[in-house]
Amino acid sequence: MSTSSTILKASLLAFSIASVQAAITFNVSFTADAMNDFTPAEQQLFTDGIAFWDNIIDGHQDNGNRTYTLTVDTFSTPASGGSVTLGSAGPSSVFFSGVVAGANTSDERFILAGGGSARFNTHPDAGSLRASTIRHEIGHALGIGTLWEDNEVYNDGNSGTGNRSLVGGIPGEYLGANALAAYQAEFDASATFIPVELSGGSGTAHGHWDESDDSGRSLTGITNASGQDLRDELMTGFASPNEADSFLSETSRQSLIDIGFTLHSIPEPSSSLLLGLGFTALLSGRRRKK
Numbered sequence: 003m004s005t006s007s008t009i010l011k012a013s014l015l016a017f018s019i020a021s022v023q024a025a026i027t028f029n030v031s032f033t034a035d036a037m038n039d040f041t042p043a044e045q046q047l048f049t050d051g052i053a054f055w056d057n058i059i060d061g062h063q064d065n066g067n068r069t070y071t072l073t074v075d076t077f078s079t080p081a082s083g084g085s086v087t088l089g090s091a092g093p094s095s096v097f098f099s100g101v102v103a104g105a106n107t108s109d110e111r112f113i114l115a116g117g118g119s120a121r122f123n124t125h126p127d128a129g130s131l132r133a134s135t136i137r138h139e140i141g142h143a144l145g146i147g148t149l150w151e152d153n154e155v156y157n158d159g160n161s162g163t164g165n166r167s168l169v170g171g172i173p174g175e176y177l178g179a180n181a182l183a184a185y186q187a188e189f190d191a192s193a194t195f196i197p198v199e200l201s202g203g204s205g206t207a208h209g210h211w212d213e214s215d216d217s218g219r220s221l222t223g224i225t226n227a228s229g230q231d232l233r234d235e236l237m238t239g240f241a242s243p244n245e246a247d248s249f250l251s252e253t254s255r256q257s258l259i260d261i262g263f264t265l266h267s268i269p270e271p272s273s274s275l276l277l278g279l280g281f282t283a284l285l286s287g288r289r290r291k292k
């Protein structure tokens with residue numbers, strides 16, 4: 003009797019400690035090229051970018067205690083066809099989470115990013131490095147748009163592009179419950195899915211909230227109660243013309259729960275307040291974030 007009671011107490015204690023301490027420790031590392039291409043002030047923007055997400059994300063829903071390192075690299079590619087690619091990013095490795103009762107996936111496990119890789123365009127056509135671009139790419143490196151299929155909240159209609167996919171889902175329709183509820187509250191009360199970008203080609207289509215129609219024309223008139231335009235949302239596929247207009251929606255924030263994260267209970271202040279105002283858009287053409 004006493005033995006089993008001791009074991010029970012020990013396991014409860016262990017659970018209690020894990021639920022309090024479990025968290026993700028975020029780091030940034032730079033390739034030799036990135037160290038060479040970015041000034042210390044620019045490198046600081048990446049540290050700030052990771053801190054932006056660290057302030058939103060608490061941990062993983064399976065209570066794992068983990069370290070996540072974002073590796074930053076550079077490339078140089080000129081504008082082409084009216085747009086310039088600012089960067090690209092995704093998980094550098096993925097793994098199955100522990101079982102999370104009630105998770106939206108078929109086996110109650112999430113597929114999580116073990117680390118991230120992000121590349122940024124240093125070509126002059128890409129303009130100066132913007133905080134919103136960095137935040138956007140880190141979002142992908144964490145799994146936004148890149149682990150949607152793996153976590154069964156989206157189906158791009160192309161078998162082979164994910165480890166698994168949302169059975170019954172169709173291209174252009176994100177169905178993760180947490181983000182969808184936020185989207186209904188913020189942008190469209192009657193929405194039955196969150197529209198996903200299908201324009202912009204490989205790397206832009208299927209990985210962002212929708213901001214253009216099938217012909218590539220920018221959608222208009224979709225705003226939240228604060229008047230913020232969905233086209234300026236951080237995780238759409240095209241950068242905002244004005245850096246100061248860029249904002250992170252509650253939709254994006256809640257989408258992190260759909261792919262296995264927990265969030266800090268106290269939300270950040272409005273992201274528009276956090277965005278630096280010193281970043282200036284240099285190009286009149288559309289800037290593709292990827």
Ligand SMILES: [Zn+2]
Nearest residue numbers: 142239291292
């Ligand atoms: Zn992107």
